[in-house]
Amino acid sequence: MLRLHDKPQETTMTPFPHTSRRRLLSGGATALAALGLGRAQAQTASAPTPAAAAPARSLPPYVDWKDAEQMIVHTGTTIETRRSAFGTSIITPAERLYIRNNLPAPEVGIVADPDAWAMAVEGVQQPRYLTVRELKALGIETVATVLQCSGNGRGYFAGKPSGTKWTVGAAGCVLWSGVPVRNVVAALGGLAGGARFMTGTGGEKLPEGLDPRSVMVERSVPLKAMQDALLAWEMNGEPLHHAHGGPLRLVVPGYSGVNNIKYIKRLAFTAAESDAAIQKTGYRMSPPGTKGDPSHPSVWEMDVKSWINGPAPETGPLRAGWVQVHGVAMGGTRPLRRVDVSIDGGQTWREARLVGPDLGRFAWRQFVLPVQLPPGQHVLASRAQDTQFNWQVETSPENAGGYLNSGWRSHALPITVA
Template sequence: MAEKNAADARCGVDAGKRRFLGGTALAALGALIGDAGALSGSGISSAYAQAAAPSAAPPAPAPVAPKAPQHLKFPGKNEGLVVLGDRPLVAETPESLLDDDTTPTEKFYIRNNGQIPEETRDPDGWKITIDGEVNNKLEITLGELKSKYKAVTRRMVLECGGNGRAAFSPPARGNQWTNGGAGCAEWTGVPLADLLKTAGLKKTAKYTAHYSSDLHLSGDAGKPPLSRGVRIEKALDPNTLIVWAMNGQPLPNIHGGPVRLVVPGWPGSASQKWLTRIWVRDREHDGPGMTEFSYRIAIKPMVPGDKGDPANFRILESMPVRSIITNPANGAKLAAGTRDLKLRGASWAGDLTVKQVDISTDAGMTWRQAKLEKPKNKYDWQRWTASVKLPSDGYYEVWARATDSKGAMQPHQAASWNPQGYGGNAMHRIAVLVG
């Protein structure tokens, strides 16, 4: 099964079968209307084509139907999540399941790098160590963390660094995320800055290094599956939290419980799950997931598909601007005569905010500005709504494009190709059929 999933991911199979626009628009339309005969490239069903073709012409071979997505079956999780890999377990959330202002835990995406550890029987006894370039090594249990520090609750986006990877051409390595490697939950915990203040940072403190209790896929206990870190300035951001609750409930084991980091706006890999140690370093961290092409993007644009030179890469920090359409769902069929199409969605922009979201129903020839809501707090996503007029029944593609507070706009296709497909933020598109 692991080999099959890996092969599917490499070939972009999951992306194609989950994207309504993964094939031609006409093929998608055939899927929409439930045609018993698959549509050919000309938009004529194979059955009709055979009947209409001259008797001397051989029938065209029927196109191969895409494989159905593998849906997640995991305790406490919505079965609409789509499995991208099972070793390690990775599952994304279809955009239409992200229609809540606060993403329910059961709809939140899953990303692992190693083996999922067993759930602890003593959450409050869980110990975290902060050492390295500090004046006082700090060892604290979760129970002490809760009792000695003031907790805060903030709604913030957590996003996988590879979100949007499926849009790269040629395909990049890794799980073929569409837009579902993101969610916006309410996190309760303590600012990491408070603990670093207690430990006392030395002037040599430059970077953090994060460690956890999950086991490497190989089973080697001496080999961390992932150890990333952030610049000390980001670690001191008051919104970088050590959290123990998600949406008002104890942090589930699958999401890093009993305690994890949440480093909002940056790739989710920096938000270490099952947190055990923060090593403060005097240099950029070089643990697994920090070197070569891991969570790095090209400094000088590279030729798509090229091997790449590690010296031309920098660490991906703030995530790029993105918007998604959460209602209607991709592939929706609307009643005949529908002329007012009401849309809902979400947008976010890493360390920045979203300035504007625009909608197009004519392939980008014209745009209509959506109504954009303010975030609840910094790093919250910004919900948006729009209403567009449709001139008639028929097939329509709806595009959503966000612009961040510095003026950067989502591209039509994933730009800045890199071997592992980070930073892909192509515009989200859905298709609807009216009548």
């Protein structure tokens, strides 16, 4: 027999457009090419990007299928996920995944027949072109990775580095499917010898009248990264979308976003790093206010990092009582060991529970801690530890580009409970 306690009001049956999360926004004919170029130049010159200061209000047409309400549109080529939009089921769906492009994308027609896309493989015994169709015969692997923009968290640096003021949402956790790079190398007779780097070149259309090396997207990573790398044609169970690098993307698990080359057209095993500006001077950990050069560490492997996603102030007023504090935590290149949560800005900590399936060392994990929140101001924070007992740092060092901010203190979330 049902005793009716707290019978709620009838749910309001207001009409609601059922396609809202997919709704097509017509808006914002952003000058995509101009913005893309502007960003790339700013990146290599470490100059501020005026566009980032005046966020667009709607999604640009090439990603108008994304969930507009869950995204923050900084510019036409820099779009982040809201902190409250990550949910708690680990994977970030394409509709909510961030966008960050260094150059305008190649023509969308390249995904009409994805299997026909061809890339060159060099620095192997038998260099040649391979189509996606040929790659698909060489093997299939599936890996979950955190895809995170090198500048994610830049907005939390005190020193105002140049570039988009990302908070936590230039990141997502996705499943990739493709062929292991090591299979491709083996099929082409192995490495040619002398290689120290794996260098990927993107298929972006380069603007006329500029030195290609100054704008092209070409990144080198240490050769060891080959062991885990994929040439991926699928993300989250669907053919890789053009906006995320389809038909083919180089996925380098554990390495920041820029190293995961979209529309890859050339993969080379090289003795030296690329001399493209994006490698030589861009994405370098140079001291604030200085220009990057090859003496500064390149932005490669990601660090152990975590942040709180909920309860999120942006989803409405918070009420006193029990809440499930939750967030995501990653080990960078190593498995995650534990996550601690604080509700007093880091004065005291309690270990959270890791929730849901473990998708592997390159994925993030959800963590949850139930806490009773009294009315007032609170500061929610989290700090993660990898299996080598490395703790997430309290404060990341400032650098000119605002890269790799993983400091737990600046990522803490102030909330007000009524």
